[in-house]
Amino acid sequence: MTSDRQTETEPSAYRATPARRALAFIRNTWRGLTSMRTALILLFLLALAAMPGAMLPQRSLNEPKVREYIAEHGWWGELLDDLGFFAVYGSVWFAAIYLLLMISLVGCLAPRSVEYFRSMRAKPVLTPRNLSRLPHHATGTVAGDADDVFAAARSRLKGWRTTERDEGDGYKSISAEKGYLRETGNLLFHFAMLGLIIAFAVGKMVTYEGQVIVHADGSEFCNSGIYAYDSFNPGLRVDGTELTPFCVRVNDFEPTYTDIGQPIEYRADIEYSSGDDLATNTWRPYQLEVNEPLRTAGDRVYLLGHGFAPVFTVTFPNGEKRTKATQWRPADQTTLLSDGATKFDPPGITDSEQRRDKQLAVTGLFAPTPVFNGKILSSAGPRLTDPAVAVDIMRGDLGIDSGYGQSIFSIDQSQVEKGALERVARENLRVGESITLEDGTEVSFDGVRRWVSLQVSHDPTQVWVLGFAVAMLVGLALSLLVKRRRVWVRVAPAADVEGGGRTVVEVGGLARTDQAGYGDEFDEIAADLLNQDTRSP
Amino acid sequence: MPVDETLSRFSDWSYNTATLIYVLAMVFFAVEQAFGRAGRLRAERTAAPRRELVGAAASGPSDPASLTPTSNASGASATPPLTPAARRSTSRAARFGRMGVSLTVLAALLHLAALVLRGLATSRVPWGNMYEYMMAVCLIAVVTWLVVLRKYPSVRHLSAFVLLPVVVLLFIGGTMLYATAAPVQPALQSYWLIVHVAAAIVSSGMFLVPGVASVLYLMRAAHESNSSRFAKLAGHLPGRQVLDRVSYRTTVLAFPIYTFGVVCGAIWAEAAWGRFWGWDPKETVAFVAWVVYAAYLHARATAGWRGKPAAWINVTGFALIVFNLFFINLVTAGLHSYAGVG
Numbered sequence: 001m002t003s004d005r006q007t008e009t010e011p012s013a014y015r016a017t018p019a020r021r022a023l024a025f026i027r028n029t030w031r032g033l034t035s036m037r038t039a040l041i042l043l044f045l046l047a048l049a050a051m052p053g054a055m056l057p058q059r060s061l062n063e064p065k066v067r068e069y070i071a072e073h074g075w076w077g078e079l080l081d082d083l084g085f086f087a088v089y090g091s092v093w094f095a096a097i098y099l100l101l102m103i104s105l106v107g108c109l110a111p112r113s114v115e116y117f118r119s120m121r122a123k124p125v126l127t128p129r130n131l132s133r134l135p136h137h138a139t140g141t142v143a144g145d146a147d148d149v150f151a152a153a154r155s156r157l158k159g160w161r162t163t164e165r166d167e168g169d170g171y172k173s174i175s176a177e178k179g180y181l182r183e184t185g186n187l188l189f190h191f192a193m194l195g196l197i198i199a200f201a202v203g204k205m206v207t208y209e210g211q212v213i214v215h216a217d218g219s220e221f222c223n224s225g226i227y228a229y230d231s232f233n234p235g236l237r238v239d240g241t242e243l244t245p246f247c248v249r250v251n252d253f254e255p256t257y258t259d260i261g262q263p264i265e266y267r268a269d270i271e272y273s274s275g276d277d278l279a280t281n282t283w284r285p286y287q288l289e290v291n292e293p294l295r296t297a298g299d300r301v302y303l304l305g306h307g308f309a310p311v312f313t314v315t316f317p318n319g320e321k322r323t324k325a326t327q328w329r330p331a332d333q334t335t336l337l338s339d340g341a342t343k344f345d346p347p348g349i350t351d352s353e354q355r356r357d358k359q360l361a362v363t364g365l366f367a368p369t370p371v372f373n374g375k376i377l378s379s380a381g382p383r384l385t386d387p388a389v390a391v392d393i394m395r396g397d398l399g400i401d402s403g404y405g406q407s408i409f410s411i412d413q414s415q416v417e418k419g420a421l422e423r424v425a426r427e428n429l430r431v432g433e434s435i436t437l438e439d440g441t442e443v444s445f446d447g448v449r450r451w452v453s454l455q456v457s458h459d460p461t462q463v464w465v466l467g468f469a470v471a472m473l474v475g476l477a478l479s480l481l482v483k484r485r486r487v488w489v490r491v492a493p494a495a496d497v498e499g500g501g502r503t504v505v506e507v508g509g510l511a512r513t514d515q516a517g518y519g520d521e522f523d524e525i526a527a528d529l530l531n532q533d534t535r536s537p
Numbered sequence: 538m539p540v541d542e543t544l545s546r547f548s549d550w551s552y553n554t555a556t557l558i559y560v561l562a563m564v565f566f567a568v569e570q571a572f573g574r575a576g577r578l579r580a581e582r583t584a585a586p587r588r589e590l591v592g593a594a595a596s597g598p599s600d601p602a603s604l605t606p607t608s609n610a611s612g613a614s615a616t617p618p619l620t621p622a623a624r625r626s627t628s629r630a631a632r633f634g635r636m637g638v639s640l641t642v643l644a645a646l647l648h649l650a651a652l653v654l655r656g657l658a659t660s661r662v663p664w665g666n667m668y669e670y671m672m673a674v675c676l677i678a679v680v681t682w683l684v685v686l687r688k689y690p691s692v693r694h695l696s697a698f699v700l701l702p703v704v705v706l707l708f709i710g711g712t713m714l715y716a717t718a719a720p721v722q723p724a725l726q727s728y729w730l731i732v733h734v735a736a737a738i739v740s741s742g743m744f745l746v747p748g749v750a751s752v753l754y755l756m757r758a759a760h761e762s763n764s765s766r767f768a769k770l771a772g773h774l775p776g777r778q779v780l781d782r783v784s785y786r787t788t789v790l791a792f793p794i795y796t797f798g799v800v801c802g803a804i805w806a807e808a809a810w811g812r813f814w815g816w817d818p819k820e821t822v823a824f825v826a827w828v829v830y831a832a833y834l835h836a837r838a839t840a841g842w843r844g845k846p847a848a849w850i851n852v853t854g855f856a857l858i859v860f861n862l863f864f865i866n867l868v869t870a871g872l873h874s875y876a877g878v879g
């Protein structure tokens with residue numbers, strides 16, 4: 001064990017040349033850094049530094065909340081932002097602490113490993129002269145020849161690492177030691193932790209995560225590039241060019257609920273094709289559930305969420321029809337009241353100016369289990385029971401061609417403010433109902449489809465992390481639960497008994513780590529050794 | 538999955554009764570503490586020199602390699618000879634203490650019944666919301682303490698200090714966090730969740746005992762350096778060595794279980810949320826608490842950090858566990874909050 005080593009000042013005869021001083025400085029820094037006390041302080045710093053991540057909103061988890069926080073707290077918020085408090089685990093100071101801790105760990109482990117291998121070959125220490133000074137001690141006189149008693153002691157201590165010594169004057173002793181697994185476990189634990197930290201750091205480089213919405217009507221998604229995703233978070237070393245190819249087809253999605261609308265189960269009925277199956281166009285079925293991601297091609301596909309896509313058909317005055325089912329997003333997670341915008345381009349108009357005046361958007365609310373309060377629509381639960389929409393029909397220039405990307409869930413409000421987009425109708429519709437606009441255009445609400453949102457995660461290092469975590473657990477258990485303990489036995493022929501045949505046995509014991517709990521084992525050994533009359537050697 | 542209302546009602550009844558019996562047991566232990574005091578004080582006066590010796594050994598480092606006679610008188614401190622009057626008053630007090638233990642066992646059985654009935658009522662493991670979680674944690678804390686009592690009978694009169702936080706938590710659970718029996722959401726239906734939460738419950742419950750023992754240690758230490766501090770309470774606490782040992786032995790068992798719980802949580806998160814670790818507030822505080830307990834184990838092996846600093850660290854660790862349970866579930870909005878108040 002490396003405890004605190006005080007660096008001593010060198011004797012005065014020693015001339016401190018600059019080179020030596022530099023060397024001494026390095027050595028002292030190294031010793032300081034790898035001492036137990038430094039490790040302890042670094043552990044505290046790590047704990048302290050991790051805390052703000054739990055108390056302040058974090059970019060990686062909730063970007064809007066961070067912006068809100070900064071806006072609310074003015075200069076204080078900006079200061080925190082500059083210091084990296086909204087991205088604690090990527091901040092310089094957090095990295096500095098754990099890097100120092102890792103150096104400390106390596107510096108601590110290296111000498112201990114050397115020491116460990118040396119001690120693995122070392123013999124147990126000599127028997128102390130005075131065993132009665134030990135924490136555990138017992139003595140007695142037993143029947144039998146000193147040699148026989150000694151042999152019996154030897155066989156009782158089977159499984160212990162022992163060394164024997166003839167101390168002269170008829171005295172013979174055994175030193176025995178057990179519990180080396182403690183140190184093994186301790187080293188295993190610390191090395192595994194080192195491995196885990198490294199694997200975790202590498203993971204941050206090579207992982208990616210992408211989210212995508214897929215309609216549950218046989219639609220497909222292929223992991224072919226970043227463009228296939230609605231959002232994509234690459235690791236530091238991922239540029240999105242080498243994604244593992246595989247495809248997923250979502251055939252159906254059916255949630256089950258309790259009577260009061262509490263979800264019991266979400267299950268998406270999917271098929272997937274990956275690896276060699278891609279070439280042969282072979283699809284394998286899978287039931288995707290919340291806790292059962294699809295694991296294929298080294299990637300994982302998760303079922304993150306679900307929602308509705310109302311189906312609208314627009315019949316234009318010239319008789320042409322357009323049908324669209326755009327996903328709307330759940331505004332309320334318990335009742336799945338959703339909002340969104342389904343956008344249409346008029347057919348048969350080639351002039352882009354004209355077309356822009358005639359674009360249509362159906363926007364508003366969708367309720368799976370509708371409840372009307374007067375004309376106000378809300379939802380009583382997530383189940384599809386005679387769904388309804390409350391929609392505004394907007395006509396004019398949607399602003400899609402403006403060059404700015406716009407959300408698929410909403411219309412561009414600035415177009416409305418500019419007067420470029422106008423509301424031409426407002427209505428509540430059930431499935432099968434329709435609205436006819438003043439120019440003869442008819443908008444009908446035909447039904448509803450479901451969509452699921454999927455997440456694809458790629459992290460080749462996570463099995464390593466798991467492996468190291470398991471090794472840590474094993475090491476920890478060994479290290480904390482195994483006791484390093486010693487026992488010494490000294491025998492000598494009893495001097496005062498005529499004719500011999502009696503032997504004085506003295507037993508001493510010491511637990512090297514924590515005395516509690518060793519007493520019982522020691523007492524058993526001592527009892528066995530001191531009651532040998534009944535057991536023939 | 539219908540909920541059995543009758544069983545659920547029986548569960549509530551057991552819960553309330555168990556809480557009341559814990560309170561009663563606390564009274565008994567307090568009586569033992571108070572009446573036992575006079576006798577023990579007298580005993581301590583007669584045995585002052587002897588105590589000195591034990592105390593000296595206790596403050597010496599438990600240096601693994603040293604051959605000093607650290608614990609020939611280890612474990613339960615050697616009981617000094619008592620005067621007859623002292624013996625009478627301590628034995629009467631001891632009777633109260635034993636009755637307190639019996640009551641605690643009875644309450645623990647009812648407590649267990651409350652938990653099992655909850656599980657039967659909802660046909661799932663009974664740790665699906667904060668109320669049930671709290672109930673289970675308290676049960677583990679009590680059971681841990683009963684086990685400690687078997688190993689260290691001399692600390693029995695401290696039972697009231699352990700039951701106090703238990704009763705407070707049960708009261709908070711029963712009034713503010715109470716949730717009617719109901720099934721859990723899809724994300725919470727997983728084997729890993731069962732194992733993860735079970736490990737979290739067992740370790741958190743066990744950590745309560747060293748937390749309390751460390752507080753008592755600090756009170757005792759403060760009293761020893763200035764006898765006017767905590768004069769009423771600390772005067773008859775057991776030696777620092779015993780308190781330290783109770784803390785250490787329990788922490789050493791609870792820590793690997795806690796670590797196992799965190800690992801299971803990561804495995805579950807990988808399956809449920811798409812990543813095994815995401816610095817969600819709950820994960821973060823669990824990590825911080827883990828680091829603090831690791832620091833505790835280091836402190837006990839570092840010169841100058843044993844004793845009081847180590848006790849402070851242990852108390853901090855438990856404070857973080859409690860903080861994680863209340864603050865994170867109730868105040869912040871992380872992925873975990875949906876496991877919160879039903």
Ligand code: HEM
Nearest residue numbers: 001002034035036039101104105108186189479831834838
């Ligand atoms: C990265 C941060 C670290 C963590 C989380 C950590 C954690 C732990 C834990 C949980 C234990 C108790 C289990 C056991 O005995 O094996 C322990 C023990 C130990 N650690 Fe660390 N450790 C860290 C870094 C270090 C460093 C840098 C050193 C060396 C300076 C060190 C030296 C030791 C020693 C000597 C023990 C044995 C203590 C004893 O005998 O009770 N550890 N560590």
